[in-house]
Amino acid sequence: MLLTAAAGVLLGLFLDQIYVGLILVVALTLGIQLRQLWLLDDWLRHRNFRTQPESDGLWGDIISLVSNLHRRKQFHKKRILNLFRELRRSTASMPDGVVAINAAHEIVWFNRKAGELLGLRRKTDFGIRIAGLLRSPKFSRYLEKADFNMGVLVHPHPGESICLEFQGVPYGEGQVFLLVRNVTRQNQLEVMRKDFIANASHELRSPLTVIAGYLEVLSTDPALVEQLREPVLEMRRQSERMTTILSDLLELSRLEATDEQVVGSAIDMPALFGALRKDVAARKLASPEILLQIETADDLLGDLGLVHSAILNLLDNALKYAPDSTEITLRWSADLTGGHCAVIDTGPGIASEHLPRLTERFYRVDPSRARATGGSGLGLAIVRHVMQRHGGELKIHSLQGQGSSFTCHFPPQRLIHHTVANISDTRYSSITQA
Amino acid sequence: METADLSQHISRRFNEDLERVRTQMLEMGGFVEQQLARAILALVEGDSLMGEQVARDDLKVNTMELSLDEECSRILATRAPAAGDLRLIVAIIKGITDLERMGDECEKIGYLAARLATQERPADKYREVKHLGRIVQEMVRDSLDAFARMDPEAALRVARRDSLVDEEYEAIQRQSITFMMEDPRQIRRALDVMWAVRALERIGDHAKNICEYVVYMVHGKDIRHVSLDEAEISLGKSGAA
Numbered sequence: 001m002l003l004t005a006a007a008g009v010l011l012g013l014f015l016d017q018i019y020v021g022l023i024l025v026v027a028l029t030l031g032i033q034l035r036q037l038w039l040l041d042d043w044l045r046h047r048n049f050r051t052q053p054e055s056d057g058l059w060g061d062i063i064s065l066v067s068n069l070h071r072r073k074q075f076h077k078k079r080i081l082n083l084f085r086e087l088r089r090s091t092a093s094m095p096d097g098v099v100a101i102n103a104a105h106e107i108v109w110f111n112r113k114a115g116e117l118l119g120l121r122r123k124t125d126f127g128i129r130i131a132g133l134l135r136s137p138k139f140s141r142y143l144e145k146a147d148f149n150m151g152v153l154v155h156p157h158p159g160e161s162i163c164l165e166f167q168g169v170p171y172g173e174g175q176v177f178l179l180v181r182n183v184t185r186q187n188q189l190e191v192m193r194k195d196f197i198a199n200a201s202h203e204l205r206s207p208l209t210v211i212a213g214y215l216e217v218l219s220t221d222p223a224l225v226e227q228l229r230e231p232v233l234e235m236r237r238q239s240e241r242m243t244t245i246l247s248d249l250l251e252l253s254r255l256e257a258t259d260e261q262v263v264g265s266a267i268d269m270p271a272l273f274g275a276l277r278k279d280v281a282a283r284k285l286a287s288p289e290i291l292l293q294i295e296t297a298d299d300l301l302g303d304l305g306l307v308h309s310a311i312l313n314l315l316d317n318a319l320k321y322a323p324d325s326t327e328i329t330l331r332w333s334a335d336l337t338g339g340h341c342a343v344i345d346t347g348p349g350i351a352s353e354h355l356p357r358l359t360e361r362f363y364r365v366d367p368s369r370a371r372a373t374g375g376s377g378l379g380l381a382i383v384r385h386v387m388q389r390h391g392g393e394l395k396i397h398s399l400q401g402q403g404s405s406f407t408c409h410f411p412p413q414r415l416i417h418h419t420v421a422n423i424s425d426t427r428y429s430s431i432t433q434a
Numbered sequence: 435m436e437t438a439d440l441s442q443h444i445s446r447r448f449n450e451d452l453e454r455v456r457t458q459m460l461e462m463g464g465f466v467e468q469q470l471a472r473a474i475l476a477l478v479e480g481d482s483l484m485g486e487q488v489a490r491d492d493l494k495v496n497t498m499e500l501s502l503d504e505e506c507s508r509i510l511a512t513r514a515p516a517a518g519d520l521r522l523i524v525a526i527i528k529g530i531t532d533l534e535r536m537g538d539e540c541e542k543i544g545y546l547a548a549r550l551a552t553q554e555r556p557a558d559k560y561r562e563v564k565h566l567g568r569i570v571q572e573m574v575r576d577s578l579d580a581f582a583r584m585d586p587e588a589a590l591r592v593a594r595r596d597s598l599v600d601e602e603y604e605a606i607q608r609q610s611i612t613f614m615m616e617d618p619r620q621i622r623r624a625l626d627v628m629w630a631v632r633a634l635e636r637i638g639d640h641a642k643n644i645c646e647y648v649v650y651m652v653h654g655k656d657i658r659h660v661s662l663d664e665a666e667i668s669l670g671k672s673g674a675a
């Protein structure tokens with residue numbers, strides 16, 4: 001600056017007019033600076049980063065700074081691009097299909113496998129709602145419910161055997177990753193297994209009937225040798241047990257045959273409870289007292305046969321596993337969350353580690369008692385399936401030493417409300433009877 | 435500023451409404467596809483329970499049509515859509531009518547399947563019917579895919595397949611006539627099968643209609659009652675222009 005001023009003064013002295021000299025020098029400097037600025041602008045505008053404009057001083061510094069920045073940016077860009085390519089390649093080689101959808105359920109992205117499985121096309125299918133291309137009512141319900149704890153099995157083309165399993169993984173704000181797997185084979189195996197159980201139990205039933213019949217005749221035959229009496233009686237008991245197991249297996253496979261919800265008709269719960277109590281009382285000589293608590297006049301909309309078998313199973317269990325409880329309570333109540341049918345005993349209770357596995361087939365809390373109680377080990381599995389077919393669930397609460405409660409929760413839409421006016425006299429009498 | 439926000443808000447809600455009815459229509463289509471698959475299975479496997487189930491489930495298709503119809507009228511009344519949006523709504527209103535008719539035809543097949551299940555199955559195990567059923571199922575699926583993708587070229591390709599269905603229908607008809615002449619006791623059964631086949635053929639026609647709505651929706655051209663070749667030429671022109 002000072003140098004420029006001195007040069008201006010010198011030039012001014014030479015020309016005898018200091019101001020003119022100063023102005024000339026300032027104009028010259030400005031011109032040079034403007035040219036530099038224009039060069040810089042041109043350079044940045046055309047992104048010609050390979051060749052840098054020749055500059056020194058402050059301008060040179062700026063230019064080298066900018067090109068440094070640019071180089072660093074290029075480096076990061078390349079790294080991120082490589083990373084992205086790597087990611088895309090790795091997802092493409094994944095054995096499972098992946099579809100990313102946004103909050104409106106529009107397809108944002110999918111990998112190659114998902115494209116193959118679902119028949120999606122790159123580019124054209126981005127932004128299309130997935131329910132439009134995968135039109136299974138079951139799948140739409142799954143997305144709508146947004147409950148991604150469980151997967152869902154979908155037949156993408158009705159009438160064909162292809163079966164896909166979808167598992168949603170929510171991320172971000174309402175976005176979902178859908179993992180798609182082809183489970184056609186597993187599904188076929190599952191169907192084969194169910195068919196096998198149903199057929200096998202059906203086929204075993206007729207020979208067993210013959211055996212049980214002869215055993216019954218034998219055991220009551222007075223000519224039977226005394227030594228054989230006890231073995232024959234034991235054989236008869238065991239054949240009866242086998243019959244129960246087979247009929248339970250058959251009932252279970254019938255329940256499993258479809259996962260469609262039953263519609264059913266209105267069930268008068270107090271009447272059902274009363275009938276159950278009568279059945280049990282007629283069967284057993286010394287059983288704990290069965291109390292009925294009816295806390296609502298609502299009817300249950302369901303399949304009478306299934307609900308009857310479910311409650312009977314629970315009641316049987318209570319009688320079997322809590323024989324020394326003073327009383328067993330059957331309770332029917334309703335609130336905003338739906339209807340609740342509970343079987344409560346005051347028996348020994350169940351240890352908490354058994355609770356989650358209790359509804360598995362043939363699961364025994366105490367394996368050594370399996371024979372003594374004579375159950376099939378399928379009762380609670382049947383109850384669980386009955387509840388699934390009614391859109392409800394079975395909840396078990398138990399405290400050791402205080403007893404257990406098995407509650408069937410039915411959803412609210414399965415309740416039929418009664419206003420006071422249309423409760424008939426017979427209903428009142430049935431409640432008081434109960 | 436505020437008004438701009440408001441109008442954007444309104445148009446977003448509008449788009450949301452349109453997308454929803456479109457998805458719902460396709461979901462209804464998905465249910466009809468399922469009904470069709472089960473009806474054909476019930477017929478060829480002689481499963482009377484499934485046949486009755488299909489006939490009963492037609493109620494759901496009818497309910498879906500009613501609710502979608504109401505939703506479309508509501509959009510027409512409150513949003514007064516124009517141009518492409520209007521065409522979309524019109525296409526949906528027409529499309530659901532066709533889907534509902536397809537549902538009715540499935541119901542018919544279900545009834546017939548339940549009735550035919552009590553009788554002896556023919557020697558060929560309905561091979562021709564199965565084949566026709568597969569073609570019709572694919573047509574329905576691809577027409578709905580074209581609707582979802584708004585793809586008029588694919589729609590025209592599907593519409594062309596309708597002639598294939600007609601040929602198959604003719605073939606089965608000729609075959610049935612031979613059966614009836616050979617053994618007059620088979621006439622009742624053969625007539626029932628004929629009715630089911632006729633229903634399948636009608637479903638193919640309805641699938642073709644849906645394809646025509648796709649073309650209408652995208653290009654704004656009505657290609658009904660025009661041969662497909664002419665339609666393609668006129669679309670080609672509009673594409674070039």
